[in-house]
Amino acid sequence: MTAEAKVQIAVVGHTNTGKTSLLRTLTRESGFGVVSARSASTRDVSGVALICDGTPALALFDTPGLEDASGLAEALDAQPEAADPVAGIEQFLAGDHGQGRWEQEAKVLRQLRRSDAALYVIDAREPVQTKHRDELRLLGACGRPLVPVLNFVASDEADPERWRSQLARMGLHVQASFDTVVYDAAAERALFDKLGVVLDAHRGLLQRLMQSREAEREAVTLAACRAVATMLVEVAGQRHQAPLHVPQADITEALRRSIAAAEQRCVDAVLALFQFDLQAYQPPELPLTEGRWTLDPLDPEALRSFGIRAGSAAATGGAAGVAVDAAVGGMSLGAATVLGAGLGAAWSGAQTFGRPWLDRLRGHQQQVADPAILALLATRQVALLRALLRRGHAADTPVQMTPTAQGWPSAPLRDAVLRARHRSAGGLAATGAEHDTAVSPVAHQVRVAVGAT
Amino acid sequence: MTGAGTDDTPCPSRLADRLLAALVCVREEAAGHPADVPAADAAARQTGGDFARRIRARAAALPDAPALRKAIQQVLGRGLGLLLLVVALAGFSGAFAAAAALDAGPPASLPLVLLLLVGSNLLMLLVWLLGVPLSRRVTPSLGRCAMTLWQRFAGGRAGIDAGDDPRRTVLGILVGGASGRWLAASLGHAAWLSFALGAWLSLLILLSVRAYALSWDTTLLAPATVAAWVHGLSFGPAALGAPVDHLFAGTAGQTVAGQAGAQWLLAAALAYGVLPRLLALLCCGGLWWRAQARFGRDLQRSGYARLRRRLMPDRVLLGVTDAALAPPPAAPPSPPEAATAHAVPWPSGPVLGLWLDDAGDRRPPALPNVHWHGLGATDTAAARTAARAAVAAHPQRPVLVLARATMSPDRGAERFMAQLRSLTAAPVQLVLIDMDRLVARGPAPCRQRLADWQTLALRAGLEHRPLQWPEGLA
Ligand SMILES: Nc1nc2c(ncn2[C@@H]2O[C@H](COP(=O)(O)OP(=O)(O)O)[C@@H](O)[C@H]2O)c(=O)[nH]1
Ligand SMILES: [Mg+2]
Numbered sequence: 001m002t003a004e005a006k007v008q009i010a011v012v013g014h015t016n017t018g019k020t021s022l023l024r025t026l027t028r029e030s031g032f033g034v035v036s037a038r039s040a041s042t043r044d045v046s047g048v049a050l051i052c053d054g055t056p057a058l059a060l061f062d063t064p065g066l067e068d069a070s071g072l073a074e075a076l077d078a079q080p081e082a083a084d085p086v087a088g089i090e091q092f093l094a095g096d097h098g099q100g101r102w103e104q105e106a107k108v109l110r111q112l113r114r115s116d117a118a119l120y121v122i123d124a125r126e127p128v129q130t131k132h133r134d135e136l137r138l139l140g141a142c143g144r145p146l147v148p149v150l151n152f153v154a155s156d157e158a159d160p161e162r163w164r165s166q167l168a169r170m171g172l173h174v175q176a177s178f179d180t181v182v183y184d185a186a187a188e189r190a191l192f193d194k195l196g197v198v199l200d201a202h203r204g205l206l207q208r209l210m211q212s213r214e215a216e217r218e219a220v221t222l223a224a225c226r227a228v229a230t231m232l233v234e235v236a237g238q239r240h241q242a243p244l245h246v247p248q249a250d251i252t253e254a255l256r257r258s259i260a261a262a263e264q265r266c267v268d269a270v271l272a273l274f275q276f277d278l279q280a281y282q283p284p285e286l287p288l289t290e291g292r293w294t295l296d297p298l299d300p301e302a303l304r305s306f307g308i309r310a311g312s313a314a315a316t317g318g319a320a321g322v323a324v325d326a327a328v329g330g331m332s333l334g335a336a337t338v339l340g341a342g343l344g345a346a347w348s349g350a351q352t353f354g355r356p357w358l359d360r361l362r363g364h365q366q367q368v369a370d371p372a373i374l375a376l377l378a379t380r381q382v383a384l385l386r387a388l389l390r391r392g393h394a395a396d397t398p399v400q401m402t403p404t405a406q407g408w409p410s411a412p413l414r415d416a417v418l419r420a421r422h423r424s425a426g427g428l429a430a431t432g433a434e435h436d437t438a439v440s441p442v443a444h445q446v447r448v449a450v451g452a453t
Numbered sequence: 454m455t456g457a458g459t460d461d462t463p464c465p466s467r468l469a470d471r472l473l474a475a476l477v478c479v480r481e482e483a484a485g486h487p488a489d490v491p492a493a494d495a496a497a498r499q500t501g502g503d504f505a506r507r508i509r510a511r512a513a514a515l516p517d518a519p520a521l522r523k524a525i526q527q528v529l530g531r532g533l534g535l536l537l538l539v540v541a542l543a544g545f546s547g548a549f550a551a552a553a554a555l556d557a558g559p560p561a562s563l564p565l566v567l568l569l570l571v572g573s574n575l576l577m578l579l580v581w582l583l584g585v586p587l588s589r590r591v592t593p594s595l596g597r598c599a600m601t602l603w604q605r606f607a608g609g610r611a612g613i614d615a616g617d618d619p620r621r622t623v624l625g626i627l628v629g630g631a632s633g634r635w636l637a638a639s640l641g642h643a644a645w646l647s648f649a650l651g652a653w654l655s656l657l658i659l660l661s662v663r664a665y666a667l668s669w670d671t672t673l674l675a676p677a678t679v680a681a682w683v684h685g686l687s688f689g690p691a692a693l694g695a696p697v698d699h700l701f702a703g704t705a706g707q708t709v710a711g712q713a714g715a716q717w718l719l720a721a722a723l724a725y726g727v728l729p730r731l732l733a734l735l736c737c738g739g740l741w742w743r744a745q746a747r748f749g750r751d752l753q754r755s756g757y758a759r760l761r762r763r764l765m766p767d768r769v770l771l772g773v774t775d776a777a778l779a780p781p782p783a784a785p786p787s788p789p790e791a792a793t794a795h796a797v798p799w800p801s802g803p804v805l806g807l808w809l810d811d812a813g814d815r816r817p818p819a820l821p822n823v824h825w826h827g828l829g830a831t832d833t834a835a836a837r838t839a840a841r842a843a844v845a846a847h848p849q850r851p852v853l854v855l856a857r858a859t860m861s862p863d864r865g866a867e868r869f870m871a872q873l874r875s876l877t878a879a880p881v882q883l884v885l886i887d888m889d890r891l892v893a894r895g896p897a898p899c900r901q902r903l904a905d906w907q908t909l910a911l912r913a914g915l916e917h918r919p920l921q922w923p924e925g926l927a
Contacts, residue, residue, distance in 0.1 A: 016861035027768050037898050038905055039861050045775035050768050054501075059771060068865035074834040100778070104864075107775050125859070129810050131832040157890065216767060223758030230755070265485045269755040272486070275762065437630060443753075 005049040005059035007202045009195065010111045012139060013121035014132070015039040015065025018151040021180035021394030022121055023048060023062045026188070028275045030393040033062055040065060043104070045111050052209040063111050064104040069135040072102045076138075085141035089113065105138075112142040117198055119191075124150040124158035124177075128166040136170055145198035148175045149191065154182035174198055180394035185217065221389070222447060224270045228381040229443035231266035235259050236374055236421035237438075240367045251367045259369055260285075263377060267384065274388045281384060281399040374417055375408045378446075382409040385450045413445040470509045472525050474749030475626050476619060477512040478756035487759050490515055494763045505750045507764040508757055512749075524619040528627070536640060543644040547651030555659055560666035563718055564679065570652045571726040574645055578729055581641065626748060635741035642734035649726035656722060660715045667714050683717075689724030690717050799823065800851035800880060807831050807840055807873075809856040809866055817855060818886055826850070837869055845876045852881040854915075858891040858902065862909040870913035880916035883909075 011019045020033040020042050027048040034041045042064050049056035075098050082088035089109055097106040112118050118139060122132070139146055148167050150160045160177055167175055176191040178184075192210045196203040240255045263283050271278050380401075387399045408414040420438045481487045490511075497511035512518060547570070554566040627636065659665070669679050696713045752758060801822035808815075810832040817825050831840045844852055852873055856866070874881050885891075885906060891899050 014861070015863050029768065029770070032770075037901055039863050043777035044773045046773040047771035048768050049771055051766060056769060061771075061774065064777075065861075065863070067863035068868060070832065070834045070837060071865055071868060074838075077834070103778055107777075111775060129832050130830065130836075131810060131865075134833060157893075213767070216761075219753070219761075220758065223753045223755055226753045226758075227755040268485060269759065272759050273755065 005056035006205055007058045007117075007199060008061065008115040009058060010061045010063055010108070010115040010118040010144075011121060012063050012108050012112060012118050013065065014069075014123070014135060015067050016041075017065070017121045017123040017126075018180050018394070019065065019121045020062050021392070022119065022149065022151065022178065023060055024394040025178075025180040025183060025392035026050075026060060026191075028393050030275065030277055035394060035396065039067065040104070045107050050209060050213075052205070052212050057205055057209045061111050061115065063108045066105055066108055066135050066138070068102065068105065069138050070131055072098075072105050073134050073138060075102065076141075086143040089141050109138070109142055112139060112144055115144060116202070117145045117147065117195065118142075119176075119195075120146045120148045120172075122148055122150050122163060124152050124160050124163055125155055127159075128162060133170065136172070146172060147191075147194050147198055148172050150175065150177045152179060153177045154179040180392045183390055183392040185214070185389075189214070220273050221385075221450070222443070224273045224385055224388075225446040225450060226439065226443045227266050227269040227273065228378075228385065228446050229439045231262050231381070232374060232378055232417050232446075233420045233438050233442055235262050235369050235377060236417055238262075238369060242365055244365050246365070248365070248367075251365065255367050255369065259373065259377075263381075266381065270381070270384065270388065274391075275393065276388065276391065279398070280391075280395075281387075283380065368421075371418070375414065378413055378417065379407070379409050382413075382446060382449045385446075389450070409449040410445065413442070413449050416442045416445045468745060468748075469522065469525050469529070470513065471745065471748035471750075472529075472623055472626060473518065473521055474505075474509045474512040476521055476525065476622055477515060478508075478749070478754060479622050479626065480619075482754070482756040487756070487763075488515065494760075497764045498766075504752055504757075504761060504765055508752075508760060509749055511760065511764060521619050525623050528620050528623045532627070536643065539640065539644045540647040543647040544651035547648035547653075548655035550648075551652040551655035552659060555656070555665055560668035560670075562671070563667055563669055563714055564671055566656075566718060567721060570649070570656075570722055574649055574726050574730065577645065578733065581638065581733075627745075631744035632741060632748075635737050635744055638737040639734060639741050642730050642737055646727065646730040646734050649722070649730055653719065653722045653727055656719055660719070665715075667711070667718075669714070686721060686725075687717070689728075690720030693720040693724055800853070800882070803850060805844060805847060805850050805852045807852065807854050809854055809869075810860060818884065823853075831869065837872075841872060841876060844873050848877045849879050850877070851879045852877060853884050854881065855884050855886055856906070857887045858885040858906070859887060859894075862902075862905045867909050867913045870910070870915060874914045882916050 011022055013019050016037065016039055020035045024030055024032045024035065027050065029048060032048060033046065042062055045061055045063050047059050047061040049059040051057065072092075076088055076092060079088060079091060082091050090113075093106060093110055093113070097103050120136070120139060136146070148163075150158070150163055152158050153160050164175060167173075174194050174197050176187070176194045178187050178191055189210055192206050196206045199206070238255065238258060240251050240258070242251050242254075260283075267281060267283055268278055271280055383401050384399065387401055391399065420442050493511045493514035493516075496514035497507040500507055500510035512521075515521075550569055551566070554569045555561045557565060627633065669676065669683070671679060674682075696716060749757075752761075799820055799822075803824045803826055805827045806817050806825045807827060808830045810830060827840070827843055829836055829840060829843075831837050844850075854870055854873070856862075860866075870881065870883070883906065885903075891902055
C-alpha cells in the first residue's frame with residue numbers, strides 16, 4: 001500500500017470554496033481534514049489515495065486556500081525575468097516565499113508542480129472576479145492542466161452558467177459541477193470523465209476506478225437494503241409473550257423497547273455501510289402505544305395477509321394433490337388435488353387463528369408489532385436510504401427527513417413483509433440461513449422502493 | 454453482486470472455516486457491530502484474495518477463534534456421531550428385517566420379502582418426493598425442533614446458557630434454510646440406504662449359507678398374475694444381469710422359486726432398494742454441499758458487508774505531505790463590549806471609497822453626509838497599486854472599504870487594508886454590504902462570518918467599527 005499512486009491530483013482554489021469538503025466526498029472519508037466556514041482551516045497539504053484493483057490508482061491532495069494571489073502575482077512580476085512562467089514559479093519556490101508571507105500559496109504551487117493535474121474548486125455562489133483570474137494565471141503558470149469544479153451548485157445562490165461562460169473566456173472549457181454536500185453520483189462520474197479528458201494517458205485507469213467505485217456503491221446499497229429488510233422481518237416476527245397476569249402495558253413497553261433497539265441497530269449498520277458518522281441520524285421515538293394481534297380477523301391488513309397465506313398454502317397442498325393424482329394414474333379424478341388444497345388452507349388458518357387461543361389456554365398472552373409500526377419503520381428506513389444516497393461525506397449536519405407520510409413505501413413491500421412475518425416467527429437471529437427464504441424478497445422490494453442510486 | 458469481479462470465484466475452503474466465518478457474522482450482527490480487532494483485520498489483508506477469503510482469514514485470526522473452532526468441532530462431531538448411530542441402527546434393522554422375512558416360512562414367500570425390504574423403502578421415498586415442494590415451509594420448523602432438542606439436551610446436561618452458546622449458533626446455521634433442508638433429507642436417505650444395504654447383505658449371506666424353500670405363491674393372486682407382476686418388475690434385475698426367463702419352475706400348481714428366484718430377489722433388492730436411495734442420497738448430499746458452500750459467502754449480510762472497508766480498503770490515507778510551518782496567527786483580543794463602547798462615528802464629507810473586490814458598477818450604500826470618491830475595485834495587483842497611490846495622495850481623507858459580507862475574509866484583504874492603514878492618517882473603516890445574503894445562510898454561519906470580519910479588521914489595525922448584527926441575530 002505504500003506504492004505511489006499512478007495519478008496525482010492537487011485540489012486547489014480560493015479559501016473556503018470547499019476543497020477539503022470535495023476530498024471528503026470523493027474519498028468517502030468524512031473525518032478527513034478540517035472543514036469549517038472560516039478561512040485558512042486547512043494549513044498543510046495532505047492526501048488520500050483511491051485504490052483500484054488493490055493498488056493505489058489516484059491520489060488526491062488537499063491544499064491550503066489561495067488567499068493572496070494578487071499579492072503573489074505582484075511579487076512574481078517583480079522577480080528577475082525567467083525563461084518561461086514555469087521557470088518563474090520554480091524560481092519563486094526555490095526562494096523564501098516573500099519571507100514566509102506566501103508560505104501557504106507556495107505549498108499550493110509546490111503540490112501542483114508535483115501533481116499531474118489540478119481540480120480548481122470554485123464557490124459558485126460567489127460572483128466571477130478578477131482575483132479568480134489572478135489565481136488561474138498563477139496556477140496556469142505551473143504548467144499543469146486545470147479542471148475547474150463548480151462547487152455549491154445545489155445552492156439557490158449559485159450561478160453556474162455565468163461561471164461556465166466566464167471560465168470558457170479564460171480558456172477553461174473542460175469544467176465540472178459538483179456539490180459536496182448534496183451528492184450526485186452522475187456528477188461524480190462526470191468529474192472523473194473530465195479528468196480523463198485532460199489526462200488522456202490515464203483515461204483507462206480513471207474509467208476502471210470509476211467502475212469499481214460504482215460497483216462498490218451498488219454493493220453497499222444492496223447490503224443496506226438487506227439490513228433494512230432483516231430488521232423489518234425480525235420486527236415483524238417478534239412475539240412478546242408473558243403470563244396472563246402481567247399488565248398489557250408492560251408487554252407493550254417491552255415490545256416497543258425491543259423494536260426501537262432493532263431499528264437503532266439497523267440505522268447504525270446502514271450508516272456504517274455508507275461510511276457516515278453514527279451521529280448523522282437518530283431515529284425519532286416510536287409512537288408505539290399498543291401492540292395487538294396482527295391477525296385480528298377484522299383487520300384488513302391481516303385479512304389480506306391471510307389471503308396470501310391461505311392461497312399459497314392451498315396452492316402447495318394442491319400441488320401435492322396433483323402429484324398424488326398423477327401417481328395413481330388420474331384414477332382419483334382430481335379428488336386428491338381438492339383435498340390437498342383444502343388441507344393446506346386449513347393448516348394455514350389453524351396456525352393463524354388457532355395459535356393465539358392455544359396460547360391463551362396455556363396461560364400466555366402474546367403481543368406482536370402493529371402493522372402500522374411496520375409501515376412506519378419501512379417508510380422511515382426507505383427515506384433514510386434515499387437521503388443517504390444523496391448525502392455527500394462533507395455534510396456535517398444531521399440527516400434531515402421530512403415527516404414521513406402514512407402507510408407503506410410500496411404495496412409490494414408491504415406484502416413481502418407481511419408474508420415474511422409468518423416465516424420468521426420465532427426469530428431469525430440464530431439461524432442465519434433462513435435469510436434466503438424470508439429476507440431476500442423483502443430486501444428486493446426495499447431496493448426497488450429506494451430507486452436509482 | 455459484489456464489488457470486485459474476483460469475489461464470485463469460489464476458492465477451496467474447509468467447512469469448519471466457513472462455519473467459523475458464519476458464526477462470527479451471526480455473533481457480530483447480534484452485537485450490532487463487528488468486533489474491533491486490528492490484528493485480525495491486518496492478518497486478513499495480508500492473506501489477500503477475494504473478500505470471502507479475507508472474511509474467513511479474519512474470523513480465524515480473532516482471539517477467540519480457537520474456542521469457536523472447538524465448538525464447531527463438537528457440533529460436527531456430535532452430528533457425525535448421530536449419523537453413524539442412525540446408519541448403524543438402520544443397517545441392523547435391515548439385516549433383521551431380511552432374516553425375519555426369510556424365516557416367515559417355510560416356504561418363504563418371495564413377494565413378502567420383496568414387499569418388506571423394498572416396498573416400505575420405496576413408499577417412504579415417494580412420500581419424501583411429494584414433500585419436497587413443501588419442505589421450504591417445513592424445515593424451518595424442523596430446524597427449530599432440532600434447536601429445541603439441542604437446548605434441552607445441552608442445557609440439561611451442562612447447564613449451558615443457551616443464549617450465547619456458540620454451539621447452538623453453529624447448529625442453527627447448519628440446520629437453517631437450504632442447508633437444513635438437504636441435511637435432513639440426506640440423513641433420511643443415508644438411514645434408508647443403510648437399511649437397504651443391511652437387508653441385501655443379510656439376504657446374500659443367508660441365501661448363500663442356508664437352503665430356503667422359496668415360493669412365488671400368494672393366497673389371492675393366481676400364479677399367472679404373479680408372473681405378470683414379476684415380469685413387469687424384471688427390468689431392474691435384468692439390467693443387473695440376473696436370470697429373468699425361467700423363474701417359474703411350477704409343479705402341480707405350485708410355483709417354486711429356485712436358485713434363479715433367489716438371484717432375482719437379490720438383484721431386485723439391489724435395483725429397487727439400494728440404488729434409488731443411493732441416487733437420492735447423492736442428490737441431496739450434493740445439494741447440501743452446495744448449500745453449505747454458501748456459508749460465509751453471503752456478502753450482502755451486514756455482518757460481512759460492514760467488514761468490506763476494513764478488509765478490502767478502497768483508499769489509503771497518505772497523511773500530511775507538506776506540513777504548515779507556523780501555528781495559525783492568534784486572533785487579537787477583542788472584547789466586544791469594550792469595542793462597542795469606543796465605536797468610531799461615521800466619517801462625513803468627502804470619503805475615499807474602495808470596493809474590496811470586483812463588484813461591478815454598483816452604487817455604494819447611502820450614508821448621511823458622506824460624499825463618495827474613488828470607488829474602484831481593488832482585487833487585482835494593478836488596482837491595488839492604484840488604490841494605494843490614491844490613498845497616499847489624500848492622507849487626510851477617511852477611507853471606507855466596502856466588502857461583500859458573503860466573501861471569505863482572507864489574508865490578501867487583510868494585508869491590503871493594513872497597507873492602506875499605514876498610508877493615511879485619517880480613519881480607515883470596513884463596511885459590509887449585502888448582509889441579507891449572509892443572513893439567508895442561517896444564523897450560525899452569519900455570526901461566524903461577522904466575527905471573522907471583525908477579527909480581520911482588528912488585525913489590519915482599522916478604526917474599529919463594530920459590524921452590525923442583523924435584526925434578531927444578536
Ligand atoms: N451547502 C454546501 N456547503 C458546502 C459545500 N462545500 C463546502 N461547503 C461548506 O463550505 C465551508 C468550507 O468548506 P471547506 O471544505 O472547509 O473549504 P476549504 O477551505 O476550501 O477547504 C464548510 O462550512 C462546508 O461545510 C457544498 O457543496 N454545499
Ligand atoms: Mg480546507
